[in-house]
Amino acid sequence: MTTSPNPALRRIRADVQSMHAYAVQDARGLLKLDAMENPYGLPPGLQAELGARLGALALNRYPGDRGNDLKRALAAHAQVPAGFELMLGNGSDELISLLAMACDLPGATIVAPVPGFVMYAMSAQLQGLRFVGVPLTADFELDEPAMLAAIAQDKPAILYLAYPNNPTANLWDEAVVDRLIAAQGAQGGLVVIDEAYQPFAGKSCIGKIARHGHVLLMRTLSKFGLAGVRLGYMVGPASLIAEIDKVRPPYNISVLNCECALFALEHAQVFEAQAAEIRAGRARILTALSGMPGVRHWPSDANMVLVRVPDATKTFEGMKARGVLVKNVSKMHPLLANCLRLTVGTADENAQMLAALEASL
Ligand SMILES: Cc1ncc(COP(=O)(O)O)c(C=O)c1O
Numbered sequence: 075m076t077t078s079p080n081p082a083l084r085r086i087r088a089d090v091q092s093m094h095a096y097a098v099q100d101a102r103g104l105l106k107l108d109a110m111e112n113p114y115g116l117p118p119g120l121q122a123e124l125g126a127r128l129g130a131l132a133l134n135r136y137p138g139d140r141g142n143d144l145k146r147a148l149a150a151h152a153q154v155p156a157g158f159e160l161m162l163g164n165g166s167d168e169l170i171s172l173l174a175m176a177c178d179l180p181g182a183t184i185v186a187p188v189p190g191f192v193m194y195a196m197s198a199q200l201q202g203l204r205f206v207g208v209p210l211t212a213d214f215e216l217d218e219p220a221m222l223a224a225i226a227q228d229k230p231a232i233l234y235l236a237y238p239n240n241p242t243a244n245l246w247d248e249a250v251v252d253r254l255i256a257a258q259g260a261q262g263g264l265v266v267i268d269e270a271y272q273p274f275a276g277k278s279c280i281g282k283i284a285r286h287g288h289v290l291l292m293r294t295l296s297k298f299g300l301a302g303v304r305l306g307y308m309v310g311p312a313s314l315i316a317e318i319d320k321v322r323p324p325y326n327i328s329v330l331n332c333e334c335a336l337f338a339l340e341h342a343q344v345f346e347a348q349a350a351e352i353r354a355g356r357a358r359i360l361t362a363l364s365g366m367p368g369v370r371h372w373p374s375d376a377n378m379v380l381v382r383v384p385d386a387t388k389t390f391e392g393m394k395a396r397g398v399l400v401k402n403v404s405k406m407h408p409l410l411a412n413c414l415r416l417t418v419g420t421a422d423e424n425a426q427m428l429a430a431l432e433a434s435l
Pocket of ligand 1: 239306
């Protein structure tokens with residue numbers, strides 16, 4: 075076998091070759107509390123029912139009209155205002171990539187607060203758009219003057235606002251959001267409000283799409299309980315959605331994704347009960363953290379909690395050695411120095427996670 079580099083690599087973009095791939099941690103043998111997954115699986119009765127339904131699908135056919143049934147079910151589930159359209163993505167990740175592709179005019183820029191969800195910057199980089207990350211304040215609020223300055227100066231094609239934000243888990247001041255939406259509208263850009271964590275948040279911005287022609291709302295079924303299924307959706311004015319939908323690969327939602335999502339929506343109360351458990355678990359985690367010397371934590375409106383410890387590497391490794399995998403976000407951004415992101419699990423998992431944290435400080 076030759077050890078010389080494959081000459082065909084010259085055909086791969088140099089910037090891609092110098093990038094790091096999206097990091098997925100190896101969780102084998104560990105309690106997986108690193109990716110904001112719902113810890114509950116489908117109840118066994120529903121597993122059998124879903125299995126029968128998936129087995130009967132026409133897997134030999136390309137996805138067809140069932141996607142429209144799913145759009146209608148999602149519109150009802152999310153209480154999408156009448157007259158607004160919805161497009162489906164293979165997870166919100168795909169929608170984020172498609173948005174960059176659709177807005178890839180020369181010089182186009184994407185602006186988002188940082189630290190934030192990494193795919194906003196990555197989609198810009200991969201598509202050749204400019205990305206401008208505007209640092210949050212030290213207490214993880216939007217820096218309104220800096221955001222307004224970026225909108226005025228960079229005239230972004232897209233402003234992303236994750237509501238709640240990842241990894242800081244907080245919602246933004248709604249009055250600030252409104253002013254950013256107005257500024258972005260005045261310069262003719264889009265605002266994408268990413269509500270991936272909506273099942274755990276007390277608030278939503280869905281009402282804003284009806285008031286503005288330039289606001290899109292993105293959601294996913296991942297945190298709801300179907301991270302493995304890959305189903306994200308984006309809601310907005312029909313005129314905008316129709317254009318962005320043109321860059322979508324024609325069969326991006328498999329018949330399996332589609333039927334799983336429809337099935338889950340028919341049993342939405344099961345997932346809502348799980349979300350309620352997760353919200354209750356989050357409250358218990360926050361209370362426990364309040365009594366843990368050396369650990370600073372922030373309020374959460376998501377199924378994750380951000381903490382700061384004296385030495386993130388030591389605590390992360392100590393937790394891992396005790397069988398608990400969380401996310402060490404301390405190198406993601408200077409504002410996250412010594413921060414770990416904890417995903418809320420079941421009551422037992424949370425207890426194990428808190429014990430491992432305390433023992434690893
Ligand atoms: C803010 C935010 N948006 C979108 C996503 C991606 O969701 P999906 O699984 O639908 O691709 C995540 C995943 O962690 C996220 O944190």
